[in-house]
Amino acid sequence: MCSPQVEKIIRERLEKEGRPVFSRRNLLKLGGLSAAGLAAATLAPARRASAHGAAGVVDLSHVFGTAMPTYLLGEGPQREDFVTVENDGFYIQRWNYTEHAGTHVDAPGHFHTDGETIDNYAAELLYSPAVVIDISAKAEENPDATLDVADIEAWESANGEIPAGALVFMYSGWESRWDDAEAFRNADADGVMHFPGFSAEAAAFLLAERDIHGIGVDTLSLDNGPSATFDVHLSVLGAGKYGIEGVANLASIMDTPGALVIVGVPRWEEGSGGPCRLLALV
Amino acid sequence: MCSPQVEKIIRERLEKEGRPVFSRRNLLKLGGLSAAGLAAATLAPARRASAHGAAGVVDLSHVFGTAMPTYLLGEGPQREDFVTVENDGFYIQRWNYTEHAGTHVDAPGHFHTDGETIDNYAAELLYSPAVVIDISAKAEENPDATLDVADIEAWESANGEIPAGALVFMYSGWESRWDDAEAFRNADADGVMHFPGFSAEAAAFLLAERDIHGIGVDTLSLDNGPSATFDVHLSVLGAGKYGIEGVANLASIMDTPGALVIVGVPRWEEGSGGPCRLLALV
Numbered sequence: 338m339c340s341p342q343v344e345k346i347i348r349e350r351l352e353k354e355g356r357p358v359f360s361r362r363n364l365l366k367l368g369g370l371s372a373a374g375l376a377a378a379t380l381a382p383a384r385r386a387s388a389h390g391a392a393g394v395v396d397l398s399h400v401f402g403t404a405m406p407t408y409l410l411g412e413g414p415q416r417e418d419f420v421t422v423e424n425d426g427f428y429i430q431r432w433n434y435t436e437h438a439g440t441h442v443d444a445p446g447h448f449h450t451d452g453e454t455i456d457n458y459a460a461e462l463l464y465s466p467a468v469v470i471d472i473s474a475k476a477e478e479n480p481d482a483t484l485d486v487a488d489i490e491a492w493e494s495a496n497g498e499i500p501a502g503a504l505v506f507m508y509s510g511w512e513s514r515w516d517d518a519e520a521f522r523n524a525d526a527d528g529v530m531h532f533p534g535f536s537a538e539a540a541a542f543l544l545a546e547r548d549i550h551g552i553g554v555d556t557l558s559l560d561n562g563p564s565a566t567f568d569v570h571l572s573v574l575g576a577g578k579y580g581i582e583g584v585a586n587l588a589s590i591m592d593t594p595g596a597l598v599i600v601g602v603p604r605w606e607e608g609s610g611g612p613c614r615l616l617a618l619v
Numbered sequence: 620m621c622s623p624q625v626e627k628i629i630r631e632r633l634e635k636e637g638r639p640v641f642s643r644r645n646l647l648k649l650g651g652l653s654a655a656g657l658a659a660a661t662l663a664p665a666r667r668a669s670a671h672g673a674a675g676v677v678d679l680s681h682v683f684g685t686a687m688p689t690y691l692l693g694e695g696p697q698r699e700d701f702v703t704v705e706n707d708g709f710y711i712q713r714w715n716y717t718e719h720a721g722t723h724v725d726a727p728g729h730f731h732t733d734g735e736t737i738d739n740y741a742a743e744l745l746y747s748p749a750v751v752i753d754i755s756a757k758a759e760e761n762p763d764a765t766l767d768v769a770d771i772e773a774w775e776s777a778n779g780e781i782p783a784g785a786l787v788f789m790y791s792g793w794e795s796r797w798d799d800a801e802a803f804r805n806a807d808a809d810g811v812m813h814f815p816g817f818s819a820e821a822a823a824f825l826l827a828e829r830d831i832h833g834i835g836v837d838t839l840s841l842d843n844g845p846s847a848t849f850d851v852h853l854s855v856l857g858a859g860k861y862g863i864e865g866v867a868n869l870a871s872i873m874d875t876p877g878a879l880v881i882v883g884v885p886r887w888e889e890g891s892g893g894p895c896r897l898l899a900l901v
Contacts, residue, residue, distance in 0.1 A: 394745065395742075396886075398885065398886050399886065400739075402738075423732070427729055428730070431716070433713070433714070435711050439885065440886075447710055448708075449704070460676045461675060464900065601898065603721065603883075603896050604678075604682045605683050606683055608712060609710045613885060613896070614745075614885050614886065
């Protein structure tokens, strides 16, 4: 698995330097860096960009791993060592996966042949005020619960109208099942999954009556588990908006008005969407 | 390539609805959405979160594609259709690639067995004031040019000290070669590449004398092309900081003091780094 080029580079390095690689002592030889200086650099506390309008960063992303729950059974990502520090001097993995895994984006092109793919999707739409609507109480009673127009109205009664350019999240509490893929998929004997999602009417309301960038869920699909018609996918992506599935940690920004969310999705070429880092600035 | 599960889902949907999928007319049936409402939703201008401290978003990321230049020859990412709208009702690609391709992060674990991998790297370090140091004039004369301590001093003379928690970028102008992988790698007859990078001394200075989150380059490596010792990788990653390679569009924020950069890197499990979306808020 080790590339001849890598071997050549590492061999040349070791020959030239005549040293074992990566020890702290060797780092200290570089450029007159003192031990005290390196310790200071290493231990310097993280500084937040608080002078720039945000006091902190909240991570809304799950680890993208091989054991994650997936919409399609058996479609978990695969990874293997490509090169390693021990054998090659540096470490790189090879990944093999389908685009809709983990915390990820659904681009309009996912359901719509004329829809934009994620490589060319407008970057300014990836920065949005967050709205988190809590349906965890009814989701606890009914796994097929939907975020309905009434839930939006209740949120607006308490918080004011959904702001322009919002990214509207459903918080169902489902993320607590993330580490148990079977419980997260929650399939019945017929293979039909049961988990919460947006209702078709709520999606239609947001598209027609509000100005949103997209919607997100803490489950495997914008539509609820038993949906076979994908009405929410069709309407939201058909309107040129995006969806985000597998969102984590929404409860931590639920009571933080003004949280701004960045959808850090690489520009996957002709991508129907794909894995992303979702970060909130609070 | 089409999963039996996908086929089943789509077949059931078509049977239930008795309709072709994805036409605009069908979207209008959903949830009482009027034609005018849908047009308004579709055509609503992008709203920027200008009330929240940023006037716009600048994309610092290249498209992650199969023809990109790569550090190791022949290591371009691969992709194929997994399912398509035409055949299956929705579109998903399958990707296969090694982690260090495109606009991507080098995590400490890339060169350091004890170094943090990207899945658990502190999210608050991914949000940083940007410093862009322009060495394009000397890079035009010498493809092996380095960003030196003198370049940092010159930048600070003009702009003040590098702010705490900065992400310090080298702008060499190399991105203009991105679409020509051979010119971007710029290998000589012996296979040695020639492109600009940080000098070991500049990296050591930033680590010891300034408080940075990481460094970034618009080339294939933090070290310059001919480096066989990876001194900059070793010191920066050894100090627990990160690097970003293959950055795009840096000239557009060079004269924008206070630009904040978000490193949108998915939490690749045990990742040595990996593809990211790099966005600047300006």
